[in-house]
Amino acid sequence: MKEGPEEWQARLETIAPELIEELNTKKEPDKGLKPLDVKEGESVVMRFAPNPNGPPTLGSTRGIVVNSEYVKRYGGKFIIRFDDTDPQTKRPMLEAYDWYLEDCEWLDAKPDEVVIASDNMEVYYDYARQLLEMGHAYVCFCEGGDFKKFKDAKEPCPHRDHAPEVNLEHWDKMLAGEYEEKAAVVRIKTDIEHKDPAMRDFGAFRIVKTAHPRPEVDDKYVVWPLLDFEGAIEDHVLGMTHIIRGKDLMDSEKRQGYIYNYLGWEYPKTTHWGRVKMHEFGKFSTSGLRQSIEDGEYSGWDDPRLPTLRALRRRGIKPEAIRKFMIDMGVGETDVSLSMDTLYAENRKIIDTIANRYFFVWDPVELEVEDAVCCTVNPSLHPSEDRGVRCIDIGSKLLVCKSDVESAEVGDMLRMKDLYNIEITSVSPLKCKCIGDSMEDAKSNKMRIIHWVPEDGIPVKVLAPQGEFIGIGEKQIVDELDNVVQFERFGFCRIDSVDDGVVAYFTHK
RNA sequence: GCUCCGAUAGUGUAGCACGGCCAAUCAUACAGGACUCUCACUCCUGCGACUGGGGUUCGAAUCCCCAUCGGAGCACCA
Missing domain, CATH: 1.10.1160.10 (Glutamyl-trna Synthetase; Domain 2)
Incomplete structure (x- = not known):
């Protein structure tokens, strides 16, 4: 006999009425970051580990923000570690080290500690030696393609079974620079028959004879660790409790797990995100x-x-x-x-609340106002925040956006925002007459409201992702150097320089 | 080739560990409307999704299998 929810509920009432309430409580949905798996009283240590081969981008930012945010929430230490152990292919950029630090600080993610991998080469060498001594690593002289063949066939390469003493001898020769690039590489022994080829005896060190860009390192080393080795050692040495990184490094945990096992270490808790x-x-x-x-x-x-x-x-x-x-x-x-x-x-x-408002007329065209009276108007700096007014002196000519008047006809009426109403009297040349400043008239006649700028405004250039906009703005914009303002009916901009005219960077609409 | 992940509205995201509270959350985008002396802000309203197929179950977004699609690893890159 089939039972439905009603029967279930009825039966529950007789067996365990105290659970009915729980059944009906609505779960609150979580927002943002999920809680971290943290032991009672444990303080977290997390890191962001970029290769400083360029400036931080929106992509890198995820690592900075998410890791630092967790540290803020749980208390602990946020470390930035420069994984700069490739002087050749992904060669670090000297300026980028500072760029990362600047940008972290700007993002309110100032690291508690700054670590540079290329400073710690001796540490990596020490552990390499230990692993070689223990027989968990070996120096391999196979050419890349040859090793791949062995690996794909799940067969050990001829160098895998060398005795530790032999490997140590080779290792010392590597360090002494006796081998050329690509001639020798140190591998960590995993399981050569592992069903996942990505797990079989991965590389830990290779020879690079290009000098490192950091002057304090320069050509001091010719043997450089690969990411999985360098990262594995650093994460342990720095006492990392949690690692959050891209899922492209998912296999790293499994590979590095071998090193951790050999050395008797415990692997940090890991989480991954997608691209x-x-x-x-x-x-x-x-x-x-x-x-x-x-x-x-x-x-x-x-x-x-x-x-x-x-x-x-x-x-x-x-x-x-x-x-x-x-x-x-x-x-x-x-x-x-x-x-x-x-x-x-x-x-x-x-x-929106902090940006002052200004007029900026792009593609300006002249509009002559017949019988114009010279005057000064004082539009507010902000429509709702009480921050005072601007001050604009008007003569007999205004500049308006071409797109606002290109289809205008004689007799059309327009509202000049915060100024007065006009009626077009001539299209070519473009002329108009003032027909009062009543806002009620503007509304009742459904006039379009457009912005304008006096003819003696200041040249403005806006640099936007989609290109440049050239035009004229209110003189007072020069007071806003380095601030974000809103050019009405255009968008938000940051005033970048005011030396020779205004240069503004477009923020967004 | 081998291996490992993932898949919820246009875009993100919550819900999935422990199956009924899901007629599926929130944001953004989009559409309509209100407000407004900006095309901004604010406020209403609307729109719109569980990749497909099997299975387990009284009941599946949630568990299992298969397929499809997407991503990644197997580097002497990080």
């Missing part, structure tokens, strides 16, 4: 960007078209907006592809 892509920015690689900048395609790493933090900062995006954006996204393993609009919406909420 983040922004709709507006296609695929971009740090090296590709670098090339484009050198070619002059972009003005620099803070070109408004780029997704670097420096560019977003210059455009007036607030760090709080970026933090919220990243935190609300959570840490799913799905690859996400999201739109800048979401970030802009977050930012707009913050800047």
